[in-house]
Amino acid sequence: MTEKLEVYKCEICGNIVEVLHEGKGQLVCCGQPMKLLEGKTEEQGKEKHLPVVEKTEKGIKVKVGSVPHPMEEKHYIEWIEVVTDTGVMRKFLKAGDKPEAEFETKDRIVQVREYCSIHGLWTAKQ
Numbered sequence: 725m726t727e728k729l730e731v732y733k734c735e736i737c738g739n740i741v742e743v744l745h746e747g748k749g750q751l752v753c754c755g756q757p758m759k760l761l762e763g764k765t766e767e768q769g770k771e772k773h774l775p776v777v778e779k780t781e782k783g784i785k786v787k788v789g790s791v792p793h794p795m796e797e798k799h800y801i802e803w804i805e806v807v808t809d810t811g812v813m814r815k816f817l818k819a820g821d822k823p824e825a826e827f828e829t830k831d832r833i834v835q836v837r838e839y840c841s842i843h844g845l846w847t848a849k850q
């Protein structure tokens with residue numbers, strides 16, 4: 725069930741939502757259908773966007789990415805999210821922070837995603 729958690733964005737106002745429980749209706753914002761964001765896995769800029777997961781004593785540390793992503797006012801990683809087999813953990817970042825986050829968990833990691841303010845959603849399946 726945690727495999728899905730689809731993320732949609734309104735291309736007019738920039739609202740972003742995550743679907744916690746799937747229904748049949750279409751998501752609409754600013755009078756038009758919201759766009760489903762497919763987490764990118766391959767593309768130019770992959771080394772700066774694809775989350776890299778390291779095991780720690782208490783859980784995991786996620787870095788974006790294998791080459792650190794910029795964390796500037798106009799271009800930064802807005803959040804890093806870890807999806808496990810039982811739930812979701814998300815940390816919000818701001819300009820000036822390191823593009824990384826630690827999560828305490830012993831659960832099985834299903835996927836790790838991050839959202840770049842310019843380059844969108846990226847997913848690393850585990």
Ligand SMILES: [Fe+2]
Nearest residue numbers: 840841842843
């Ligand atoms: Fe970016």
